[in-house]
Amino acid sequence: MLRAPAHRVSRTAIWYWFTKALLGWLIAAGFQAFWVVVRDHHEPLRIAALTATVVLAVPHIAVMPWWRYRVHRWEATPLAVYTRSGWLTQEWRIAPISRIQTVDSVQGPLERLFRLATVTVTTASAAGPVRVSGLGAETARRLVAELTANVQSTTGDAT
Amino acid sequence: MIGPVEEAPGGGREATGGPEGAAPWRRLSPRMLLIHPVQEVVRMAPALLGLLIAGSSSGNPGMVWSLCGVAAVVLYGVLRWFTTTYRLTPEHVRLRKGVVLRKVLTVPRDRIRTVDITSPPLHRMLGLARVEIGTGRSGISAGLTLDSLSAEEAARLRVELLHRRGTAGGETRPAAGAAPTVATGPAAESGQTVATAPAPQTGPPAGEAASSPGPGETLLAELRPGWVRFAPFTMSGLVAIGVFATFVWRLFSEWGVDVRRVGPVREGWHWFSGLGLTSQLVIGVPAFVVIVAIASTFGYLFAFWRFRLTRHDGTLHVTRGLLTNRATTIEERRLRGVRISEFLTLRAVGGATLTAVTTGLNQGSQRSGALLPPAPRAEAERVARRSSSTARRRRPPGPARPVPRPPVRHR
Numbered sequence: 001m002l003r004a005p006a007h008r009v010s011r012t013a014i015w016y017w018f019t020k021a022l023l024g025w026l027i028a029a030g031f032q033a034f035w036v037v038v039r040d041h042h043e044p045l046r047i048a049a050l051t052a053t054v055v056l057a058v059p060h061i062a063v064m065p066w067w068r069y070r071v072h073r074w075e076a077t078p079l080a081v082y083t084r085s086g087w088l089t090q091e092w093r094i095a096p097i098s099r100i101q102t103v104d105s106v107q108g109p110l111e112r113l114f115r116l117a118t119v120t121v122t123t124a125s126a127a128g129p130v131r132v133s134g135l136g137a138e139t140a141r142r143l144v145a146e147l148t149a150n151v152q153s154t155t156g157d158a159t
Numbered sequence: 160m161i162g163p164v165e166e167a168p169g170g171g172r173e174a175t176g177g178p179e180g181a182a183p184w185r186r187l188s189p190r191m192l193l194i195h196p197v198q199e200v201v202r203m204a205p206a207l208l209g210l211l212i213a214g215s216s217s218g219n220p221g222m223v224w225s226l227c228g229v230a231a232v233v234l235y236g237v238l239r240w241f242t243t244t245y246r247l248t249p250e251h252v253r254l255r256k257g258v259v260l261r262k263v264l265t266v267p268r269d270r271i272r273t274v275d276i277t278s279p280p281l282h283r284m285l286g287l288a289r290v291e292i293g294t295g296r297s298g299i300s301a302g303l304t305l306d307s308l309s310a311e312e313a314a315r316l317r318v319e320l321l322h323r324r325g326t327a328g329g330e331t332r333p334a335a336g337a338a339p340t341v342a343t344g345p346a347a348e349s350g351q352t353v354a355t356a357p358a359p360q361t362g363p364p365a366g367e368a369a370s371s372p373g374p375g376e377t378l379l380a381e382l383r384p385g386w387v388r389f390a391p392f393t394m395s396g397l398v399a400i401g402v403f404a405t406f407v408w409r410l411f412s413e414w415g416v417d418v419r420r421v422g423p424v425r426e427g428w429h430w431f432s433g434l435g436l437t438s439q440l441v442i443g444v445p446a447f448v449v450i451v452a453i454a455s456t457f458g459y460l461f462a463f464w465r466f467r468l469t470r471h472d473g474t475l476h477v478t479r480g481l482l483t484n485r486a487t488t489i490e491e492r493r494l495r496g497v498r499i500s501e502f503l504t505l506r507a508v509g510g511a512t513l514t515a516v517t518t519g520l521n522q523g524s525q526r527s528g529a530l531l532p533p534a535p536r537a538e539a540e541r542v543a544r545r546s547s548s549t550a551r552r553r554r555p556p557g558p559a560r561p562v563p564r565p566p567v568r569h570r
Binding site for chain 1: 250251257259260261262263264265266267268269270294302303518
């Protein structure tokens with residue numbers, strides 16, 4: 001059995017995921033509510049749709065952030081980057097340092113509000129980049145610096 | 160918006176610390192303050208046009224709205240310059256960018272495979288060049304793009320990124336075989352001279368920096384005017400016509416104009432549909448072929464004008480372009496091979512194209528890996544042998560040419 005990566009993400013990430021989910025559902029529900037108010041036929045259908053949205057949204061917002069926090073883990077060693085992410089579907093990924101092509105860090109407006117950042121490690125793999133989201137901004141910076149230093153010390157072709 | 164911009168450089172320094180913290184964060188050329196807004200307006204053109212149409216139906220306030228839209232887009236373009244900084248250290252190239260979404264892109268120096276310098280017409284007018292740094296990952300987010308630096312700065316960066324590293328991996332040095340000086344020291348120095356030589360002479364145009372072969376450079380191929388005869392057979396015009404037609408069609412439908420109602424088009428169509436099927440074919444097919452041939456020829460000239468393939472200090476260097484100058488540099492030890500392909504119509508007239516097999520080039524545009532314009536097959540084979548020869552010669556560390564090289568196979 002594979003051991004879990006060593007570090008948890010920042011606790012603030014819970015509230016970031018919470019806000020993000022809440023905003024997403026509010027926009028969807030807002031449109032549907034507008035629809036219910038404005039139009040005057042097919043009433044039951046539209047009310048049913050709105051109800052369904054609310055029924056799906058509440059458990060998602062209430063459960064997903066905390067669940068995610070328990071799942072999301074990461075670790076960077078001189079040999080590999082190791083991540084676990086997801087909630088219902090969970091993904092474990094390992095990228096050898098010697099295969100890393102670029103190391104990016106991204107901060108969206110909402111992430112900036114919570115002082116969080118996402119580190120994206122691209123490899124030549126067709127499975128796409130390895131992402132570590134929900135890191136504290138400072139941790140993210142250190143991780144990027146550490147990865148870059150490690151990558152530079154492993155020469156080779158990397159494909 | 161300004162807050163994170165100002166805190167950005169400081170944040171980076173504290174994060175990396177150590178000796179590399181001394182490397183300064185540099186900005187793109189200030190001349191980009193003119194280009195960024197134009198780029199943004201062009202990119203947002205459909206939305207702005209929509210705003211204009213929606214506005215014009217509601218009278219005067221609508222005009223105000225669309226002006227506000229343009230102003231916002233221009234402001235965003237200006238902010239792009241203020242939010243973008245980059246830095247080179249001995250270990251990596253790092254780019255910070257993004258107005259709303261802040262991004263820090265880091266490419267370790269060791270992972271750089273290609274450097275692609277492009278100057279579209281607008282950039283050329285202002286003496287600018289866009290630098291794309293390619294890694295082993297290919298695709299849209301393949302590497303790192305600096306849009307744009309001054310032409311001299313771009314040329315300097317290219318040399319610094321690829322050639323200086325060539326000095327470290329000394330085994331690629333025999334690549335510059337034709338140069339009289341093959342010893343490591345002089346070759347490395349000549350690399351430096353090439354780096355600085357273009358700087359004084361390149362005032363306005365970017366790609367022209369390479370028009371005279373530098374000390375360590377070997378010319379492998381150059382466009383010959385006669386090759387233009389292959390242009391009509393590339394059929395690249397089909398794509399161009401398709402793109403153009405779609406663009407016009409979308410423009411008209413965006414404006415709510417039915418193309419079939421426009422005077423000349425309607426009359427032309429009326430006349431054409433009045434003909435019998437035979438005459439339609441007799442007129443239509445040749446007309447179509449001629450248009451495609453003309454478009455292909457223009458495409459060929461635009462893409463491959465002043466085409467030169469040179470080898471320099473372990474890299475292959477391609478410069479080309481009539482309006483848009485492009486300079487692609489591929490590190491030879493990352494070149495996996497070359498591909499000769501003969502498109503049906505091109506094969507019929509004895510022509511072939513030659514492309515590089517390597518990672519790090521923009522896969523989206525077919526021509527980015529071109530090592531030769533569509534040219535006579537014999538020429539393609541000759542260049543294929545010469546450009547892939549080092550890769551083969553490097554393997555056995557024995558004498559320079561132990562066995563006659565096998566002919567390049569193609570299907």
